[in-house]
Amino acid sequence: MANMEITVALSGNPNSGKTTIFNNLTGLRQHVGNYPGVTVEKKTGMVDYKGYRINIVDLPGIYSITAYSLEEIVTRNFIINEKPNAVIDVVDSSNLERNLYLATQLIELEVPLILAFNMTDIVKKSGKKIDVELLSELLGVSIVEMVGSRGLGSKELLEAVISVVKSKKEKKVELKYGEEVENEISRIISVLKEQKALTYNFDTRWIAVKLLEQDREIIDIIKKTSGPKYSKIDEIVRSSINHITSILRDPPEVIIADARYGFIKGALLEAYKETGSEKLDRSEKIDRILTNRILGIPIFAIIIWLMFQFVFSLGKYPASWLELGFEKLSILVTNVVPQGLLRSLLVDGIISGVGGVITFTPNIMLLFFAIAVLEDSGYMARAAFVMDRVMHKIGLHGKSFIPLVIGFGCTVPAYMGSRILENRKDRLVTMHINTFMSCGARLPVYILFAGAFFPAAAGNVIFSIYFIGIIVAVIMAKILRATRFKGESDPFVMELPAYRIPTLKGIMIHTWERAWMYIKKAGTIILAITILMWILFTFPMIGNNYSQSYTGKIKEIEQSYQYGEITDPEHRREITAVEAEMAGERLAYSAAGRIGRFLEPVFKPLGFDWKMVVATISGVAAKEVIVSTMSTLYSIQGTGEESDSLKVALNEHYTPLVGYNFMLFTLLYFPCMAAMVMFRKEAGTKEMLFQIGYTLLLAWVVSFLVFQIGGIFIK
Amino acid sequence: MRRFGLRRGRGGEKREHFVGKDFYSMAEAVPGKKYKIVKIDGGCRLNSRLCAMGFIPGEGFYVSGASLGGPLCIMIKGTKFAIGRGMAERIHVKEA
Numbered sequence A: 001m002a003n004m005e006i007t008v009a010l011s012g013n014p015n016s017g018k019t020t021i022f023n024n025l026t027g028l029r030q031h032v033g034n035y036p037g038v039t040v041e042k043k044t045g046m047v048d049y050k051g052y053r054i055n056i057v058d059l060p061g062i063y064s065i066t067a068y069s070l071e072e073i074v075t076r077n078f079i080i081n082e083k084p085n086a087v088i089d090v091v092d093s094s095n096l097e098r099n100l101y102l103a104t105q106l107i108e109l110e111v112p113l114i115l116a117f118n119m120t121d122i123v124k125k126s127g128k129k130i131d132v133e134l135l136s137e138l139l140g141v142s143i144v145e146m147v148g149s150r151g152l153g154s155k156e157l158l159e160a161v162i163s164v165v166k167s168k169k170e171k172k173v174e175l176k177y178g179e180e181v182e183n184e185i186s187r188i189i190s191v192l193k194e195q196k197a198l199t200y201n202f203d204t205r206w207i208a209v210k211l212l213e214q215d216r217e218i219i220d221i222i223k224k225t226s227g228p229k230y231s232k233i234d235e236i237v238r239s240s241i242n243h244i245t246s247i248l249r250d251p252p253e254v255i256i257a258d259a260r261y262g263f264i265k266g267a268l269l270e271a272y273k274e275t276g277s278e279k280l281d282r283s284e285k286i287d288r289i290l291t292n293r294i295l296g297i298p299i300f301a302i303i304i305w306l307m308f309q310f311v312f313s314l315g316k317y318p319a320s321w322l323e324l325g326f327e328k329l330s331i332l333v334t335n336v337v338p339q340g341l342l343r344s345l346l347v348d349g350i351i352s353g354v355g356g357v358i359t360f361t362p363n364i365m366l367l368f369f370a371i372a373v374l375e376d377s378g379y380m381a382r383a384a385f386v387m388d389r390v391m392h393k394i395g396l397h398g399k400s401f402i403p404l405v406i407g408f409g410c411t412v413p414a415y416m417g418s419r420i421l422e423n424r425k426d427r428l429v430t431m432h433i434n435t436f437m438s439c440g441a442r443l444p445v446y447i448l449f450a451g452a453f454f455p456a457a458a459g460n461v462i463f464s465i466y467f468i469g470i471i472v473a474v475i476m477a478k479i480l481r482a483t484r485f486k487g488e489s490d491p492f493v494m495e496l497p498a499y500r501i502p503t504l505k506g507i508m509i510h511t512w513e514r515a516w517m518y519i520k521k522a523g524t525i526i527l528a529i530t531i532l533m534w535i536l537f538t539f540p541m542i543g544n545n546y547s548q549s550y551t552g553k554i555k556e557i558e559q560s561y562q563y564g565e566i567t568d569p570e571h572r573r574e575i576t577a578v579e580a581e582m583a584g585e586r587l588a589y590s591a592a593g594r595i596g597r598f599l600e601p602v603f604k605p606l607g608f609d610w611k612m613v614v615a616t617i618s619g620v621a622a623k624e625v626i627v628s629t630m631s632t633l634y635s636i637q638g639t640g641e642e643s644d645s646l647k648v649a650l651n652e653h654y655t656p657l658v659g660y661n662f663m664l665f666t667l668l669y670f671p672c673m674a675a676m677v678m679f680r681k682e683a684g685t686k687e688m689l690f691q692i693g694y695t696l697l698l699a700w701v702v703s704f705l706v707f708q709i710g711g712i713f714i715k
Numbered sequence B: 001m002r003r004f005g006l007r008r009g010r011g012g013e014k015r016e017h018f019v020g021k022d023f024y025s026m027a028e029a030v031p032g033k034k035y036k037i038v039k040i041d042g043g044c045r046l047n048s049r050l051c052a053m054g055f056i057p058g059e060g061f062y063v064s065g066a067s068l069g070g071p072l073c074i075m076i077k078g079t080k081f082a083i084g085r086g087m088a089e090r091i092h093v094k095e096a
Helices: A018-026 A070-082 A093-108 A120-125 A132-139 A154-167 A179-194 A204-212 A216-248 A252-271 A282-290 A296-336 A341-358 A361-377 A379-393 A398-406 A411-420 A424-434 A443-453 A455-482 A504-538 A550-562 A568-589 A591-606 A610-621 A625-633 A642-653 A656-668 A673-683 A685-713 B002-008 B011-016 B044-053
Strands: A004-012 A030-034 A041-049 A052-058 A086-092 A113-118 A142-145 A493-496 B023-025 B034-040 B060-066 B072-076 B079-083 B091-095
Touching: A004 A018, A004 A070, A004 A093, A004 A154, A018 A030, A018 A041, A018 A052, A018 A086, A018 A113, A018 A154, A018 A504, A030 A504, A041 A154, A052 A154, A086 A093, A086 A154, A093 A113, A093 A120, A093 A132, A093 A252, A093 B044, A113 A132, A113 A154, A132 A142, A132 A252, A142 A154, A179 A204, A179 A216, A179 A252, A204 A216, A204 A252, A216 A252, A252 B044, A282 A296, A282 A379, A282 B060, A296 A341, A296 A361, A296 A379, A341 A504, A341 A625, A361 A379, A361 A504, A379 A398, A379 A493, A379 B079, A398 A411, A398 A424, A411 A424, A411 A504, A411 A673, A424 A455, A424 A673, A424 A685, A443 A455, A443 A625, A443 A642, A443 A656, A455 A656, A455 A685, A493 B044, A504 A591, A504 A610, A504 A625, A550 A568, A568 A591, A591 A610, A591 A685, A610 A625, A610 A656, A625 A642, A656 A685, A673 A685, B034 B044
Parallel strands: A004 A052, A004 A086, A086 A113, A113 A142
Antiparallel strands: A030 A041, A041 A052, A493 B079, B023 B091, B034 B060, B034 B091, B060 B072, B072 B079
């Protein structure tokens, strides 16, 4: 029997537990993508139930479907244009009145609707009672009771979906907005009909209501479809708005909202019993401490510090196991594949390049684990609240803080996370400075260089780089705010959800998603870049164009060893030195070497040689590639532990000042190509080019100053 | 001028200005009292947004906390919101 395919949209307020229900329904059969043209994340999942293949689309969490934010527009367009077979609205049952507001708007849209009353356990515990059957009748929609955190109710929800899809019931309940508003609605409907300004996608009454609410997007659509006739429509709408405002003393959007709440209240009055008095609940008690005006910021600092420790101290163990694994793999390949170009590509190119990147997966996973815990527990919103004043001082929004923290993990999701800022200027400034929040991919560079030049104080040195990044971000935010992005930042309103114990499943799915994104990046773009780098480093081949006869030199060394003139370690050291020289010449001869040499004069004032230039260029692909490029550049064949030998090589070639300066440069210039692709998607080509240009310039200027001034004190 | 002085002032003195006053802004509301929203003074976009979150004329609320000079914590319709001072100043309230 062929499965019948249906599409179900999952909507709901933020913090209604929507994601948990989505995870319960689909398990790991999820796919994360983007809505076309915008960077709002689109999650889809699948579940087979009773002969139906149900595609579930997880819509963004929103409070209403006006055109206030990108998320709201995306949701509305999906429901209107894609016409899902059913829409599930996840409702926090412990907060029915506000949560049902979105439901009223979905009822207005006349979609086949199912309300998923989530967290019914909390309602029962607090002694309240919902008469679901009665409420369902009053609202004219099916209601399913659920406890998402314990996985209860999923089956019943699917059952309700199927029965709604099957029944295709006609319109049930119509919301009325009071006599005055209704009169104006009829007036607008008649003018719309008269002017034939309707589009097949929308219901006329709905359009009339939206025009009264002055919904920008709908106005634009009507403008387009009605052409010159729009002025007539606009005239009527404006007179209606003025009429309502003068009589009812509030603008139509407020009156209409009031009517929706009235409708909800009316229904709840009959179907909802509130017993017991309001007491100071647990969340309130926790907030007294966590958002305390004095303790708030220190507590926040401690939590972020703990998160760092968790990610980096704990992460280094699995990272070292992975490193060991890749080392063994490269030995295995060396033994199996005969010497030649293929072995070189596999061992020097792919395994060392991709392996080096995969090694950091544990850190990425732990970071996203920590972020998911902070988010799901409800603390992230408090952090934004606590930080708002500080962020305001540098011209940012309290919410900017969240993408900035994510930026410490990976700049790509951080750019995506900037969408929580509704105001374009806030968003752009946040994005433009996000690159200075050192992402996880830059950490390997720091670990390598700090380990090579400051082995005793590596931790402190790395911390200083992170810290400098924050300072630069603050300064740049101020500068950008005062120049390119002048103007007020958006008013700040944000829900502080009740504290909850996060579910392990939700956190694991979230963590896995991010880790998988990272691994995919390693398997695709970084693999491609690694191969490209290998080609650049290998061709054109030097052949017999060495400046001197190295083979003769090696023979001499071998001979003197055989005659007992030098000891075994001496012999080995000399051979290695000669081979390194050869490698150096080979690289200088290759395309990469030539590019590096060509650009060397530009970077000379920063203390960089052409190898560092080549590494920096490779870092455009992805910053962690800098490490693999450096290891290719200094490849010393088959002796000892890879990164250690690289550290030794670095130490031989550069002063600590140059090493530190290189870390600074790596910190400051724009993040990887993937991030830039995301930036372009989010903010357009112009902003992306600005980002690339200004960060390069800044990186150069800062490194120049540090090297020149530092050179005076350190010789 | 007066407003500026007020915002600078610390807790106690700030409140004295409003003794006997019927309406003031949400930014001037203090913890421990119950209030009602009278009017929202925003554009239609902001109005719609606030209404959807439950900030609607006639609705009662109380202040459950405030960061120093930063946003306020408002408990309204059973949900806690952080709301910036700038926005709070556009919401007219009275004591319930």
